[in-house]
Amino acid sequence: MSGRQRTLFQTWGSSISLSSGTNGCSSGTERPQRAGGSKVRLPATAEAQPESDDEVLLVAVYEAERQLSLENGGFCTSAGALWIYPTNCPVRDYQLQISRTALFCNTLVCLPTGLGKTFIAAVVMYNFYRWFPSGKVVFMAPTKPLVTQQMEACYQVMGIPQFHMAEMTGSTQALTRKEIWCSKRVLFLTPQVMVNDLTRGACPAVEIKCLVIDEAHKALGNYAYCQVVRELVKYTNHFRILALTATPGSDMKAVQQVITNLLIGQIELRSEDSPDILPYSHERRVEKLVVPLGEELAAIQKTYVQILEAFASSLIQRNVLRRDIPNLTKYQIILARDQFRKNPPPNIVGKQQGIIEGEFAICISLYHGYELLQQMGMRSLYFFLCGIMGGTKGMTRSKTELSRNEDFMKLYNHLECMFAHTRSTSASGISTIQKGDKDKNFFYSHPKLKKLEEVVVEHFTSWNAKNSAEKCDETRVMIFSSFRDSVQEIAQMLLQHQPVIRVMTFVGHASGKSTKGFTQKEQLEVVKQFRDGGYNTLVSTCVGEEGLDIGEVDLIICFDAQKSPIRLVQRMGRTGRKRQGRIVVILAEGREERIYNQSQYNKRNIYKAISGHRQIIHFHQRSPRMVPDGINPQLHKMFITHGDYEPEKASRNLQRKSSIISSRNGK
Numbered sequence: 001m002s003g004r005q006r007t008l009f010q011t012w013g014s015s016i017s018l019s020s021g022t023n024g025c026s027s028g029t030e031r032p033q034r035a036g037g038s039k040v041r042l043p044a045t046a047e048a049q050p051e052s053d054d055e056v057l058l059v060a061v062y063e064a065e066r067q068l069s070l071e072n073g074g075f076c077t078s079a080g081a082l083w084i085y086p087t088n089c090p091v092r093d094y095q096l097q098i099s100r101t102a103l104f105c106n107t108l109v110c111l112p113t114g115l116g117k118t119f120i121a122a123v124v125m126y127n128f129y130r131w132f133p134s135g136k137v138v139f140m141a142p143t144k145p146l147v148t149q150q151m152e153a154c155y156q157v158m159g160i161p162q163f164h165m166a167e168m169t170g171s172t173q174a175l176t177r178k179e180i181w182c183s184k185r186v187l188f189l190t191p192q193v194m195v196n197d198l199t200r201g202a203c204p205a206v207e208i209k210c211l212v213i214d215e216a217h218k219a220l221g222n223y224a225y226c227q228v229v230r231e232l233v234k235y236t237n238h239f240r241i242l243a244l245t246a247t248p249g250s251d252m253k254a255v256q257q258v259i260t261n262l263l264i265g266q267i268e269l270r271s272e273d274s275p276d277i278l279p280y281s282h283e284r285r286v287e288k289l290v291v292p293l294g295e296e297l298a299a300i301q302k303t304y305v306q307i308l309e310a311f312a313s314s315l316i317q318r319n320v321l322r323r324d325i326p327n328l329t330k331y332q333i334i335l336a337r338d339q340f341r342k343n344p345p346p347n348i349v350g351k352q353q354g355i356i357e358g359e360f361a362i363c364i365s366l367y368h369g370y371e372l373l374q375q376m377g378m379r380s381l382y383f384f385l386c387g388i389m390g391g392t393k394g395m396t397r398s399k400t401e402l403s404r405n406e407d408f409m410k411l412y413n414h415l416e417c418m419f420a421h422t423r424s425t426s427a428s429g430i431s432t433i434q435k436g437d438k439d440k441n442f443f444y445s446h447p448k449l450k451k452l453e454e455v456v457v458e459h460f461t462s463w464n465a466k467n468s469a470e471k472c473d474e475t476r477v478m479i480f481s482s483f484r485d486s487v488q489e490i491a492q493m494l495l496q497h498q499p500v501i502r503v504m505t506f507v508g509h510a511s512g513k514s515t516k517g518f519t520q521k522e523q524l525e526v527v528k529q530f531r532d533g534g535y536n537t538l539v540s541t542c543v544g545e546e547g548l549d550i551g552e553v554d555l556i557i558c559f560d561a562q563k564s565p566i567r568l569v570q571r572m573g574r575t576g577r578k579r580q581g582r583i584v585v586i587l588a589e590g591r592e593e594r595i596y597n598q599s600q601y602n603k604r605n606i607y608k609a610i611s612g613h614r615q616i617i618h619f620h621q622r623s624p625r626m627v628p629d630g631i632n633p634q635l636h637k638m639f640i641t642h643g644d645y646e647p648e649k650a651s652r653n654l655q656r657k658s659s660i661i662s663s664r665n666g667k
């Protein structure tokens with residue numbers, strides 16, 4: 001079947017009979033206020049009706065909704081005869097199949113980034129919006145920029161009227177949010193906001209019919225997603241859950257947690273080489289470049305290990321820490337400390353326990369620095385040690401103990417001579433670097449930096465040689481590093497190659513006294529300029545990994561290895577969307593290379609376990625039946641058109657006009 005539609009309301013809302021009232025349904029109304037209210041809101045279509053018909057239409061719609069709320073959990077039987085799938089975008093079989101599954105069962109959708117998770121969410125949300133005209137549809141995303149982006153994306157796919165949608169974040173006042181919950185039907189928000197509104201009773205929990213959870217792999221422990229689901233089920237079990245992620249978890253235990261916490265009844269999993277994905281997935285070449293540490297870095301590493309041994313020796317002698325100092329990790333020391341707290345040796349009591357706690361704290365800090373040295377280089381280590389010695393990390397005891405160690409102070413002073421002049425560089429952007437050390441010779445604090453520079457320069461050189469002058473500005477490069485200091489260092493290095501390389505940093509919100517992060521507005525502006533060509537190279541922390549529509553990127557460079565396969569999958573998803581993409585992972589020889597190899601092994605095992613042995617996963621067995629017995633919605637393919645998306649300020653103007661009309665008709 002096929003058809004066309006101009007607006008979503010006209011798809012079926014205009015079929016309400018003015019004479020029969022309760023036999024029709026409306027998706028395009030805001031319900032009149034309950035008894036005691038002084039104003040009645042005009043339906044969206046009333047502007048198109050003759051003035052004399054306004055009240056008749058309003059009463060008909062209200063009566064229809066009131067009747068529906070009492071029958072079948074609010075399900076509209078006339079709308080429920082069909083489920084709508086859009087043809088304004090090319091129809092992909094896997095998206096159609098997954099959408100069908102998600103309508104009728106709580107589903108976890110695992111799709112590589114760029115293959116249409118948001119599209120599927122928009123289809124599902126749209127149909128629940130039609131089926132339950134008095135219900136609410138909620139889309140949750142972990143960050144404010146993602147919330148803003150997904151709201152626009154859903155409008156572009158299905159054309160849900162903007163005056164029925166609203167965005168809510170922590171910056172939206174609680175009283176305003178309560179009004180929005182009452183007046184709007186499709187809500188986009190961060191999970192913590194929803195937790196707060198559920199606990200204070202501002203959110204009408206029983207009216208929520210569809211809950212979409214973006215970046216669902218975060219639903220572990222007591223994360224806000226888990227709290228939202230736990231709170232909702234206190235009020236109702238009659239709502240559908242659709243969870244979206246590029247990768248289900250870092251291991252099978254994490255995958256099971258996500259499934260349990262989000263009440264998932266079925267997984268729809270696709271990988272880059274799934275047969276139904278291949279026609280739409282451009283090739284992504286992954287290259288692993290292993291870089292030796294080099295003589296200078298190896299010498300500093302050797303000195304640093306001696307310092308670690310000096311501070312860990314007491315813990316080793318007391319048998320609370322194993323001896324393999326060079327191969328220990330910060331996480332292993334944290335586990336050893338937790339074990340000590342649970343079962344302290346009988347001969348260690350009183351003040352001695354406090355002394356050992358202090359020694360553990362120093363070792364954990366030093367091992368963090370050790371990992372920074374190996375993965376990021378000497379500059380990142382220096383900035384970290386500055387935080388300790390400058391007192392900004394609140395580690396007075398550590399500072400005192402380290403100051404007494406002669407080897408440590410020699411190393412610290414050596415690093416200070418090399419990098420003290422760079423400390424003024426903040427994480428607020430590239431402007432501070434441009435004013436500073438652009439003309440000075442850049443010091444490569446890790447051999448990986450030199451390799452990264454070679455890869456980026458070679459990319460732009462070869463691209464410009466192969467393409468015409470008009471297309472030289474089309475290519476984009478994105479570089480990921482986990483730490484802000486490293487992000488700034490990489491950007492500073494690439495500034496030497498202006499104007500061929502136009503670089504910008506991209507970091508999250510402020511963290512600490514000495515760093516200034518990007519606000520939501522600044523993040524969105526950087527992304528826009530990157531897409532539009534203002535910059536062709538973006539150096540990002542993990543804030544650029546998840547969800548945000550960065551645009552088409554031809555080269556992804558990962559400057560550090562991640563223990564969790566989730567992080568690498570998210571990074572890889574930034575490329576290969578419209579044309580062939582290249583991913584380069586730059587690894588330090590030794591520990592970092594081993595971490596990467598283990599991560600890849602874990603990823604393969606997870607996908608194999610889910611795809612081939614689903615019986616080991618315990619699914620939620622009671623996904624609610626949202627469609628009443630005897631009703632079987634049939635697929636109806638429809639070409640959907642919509643107007644231009646209005647930014648938030650313009651949306652407010654629309655809402656203001658709507659409220660003026662409402663008050664005029666509510667006198």
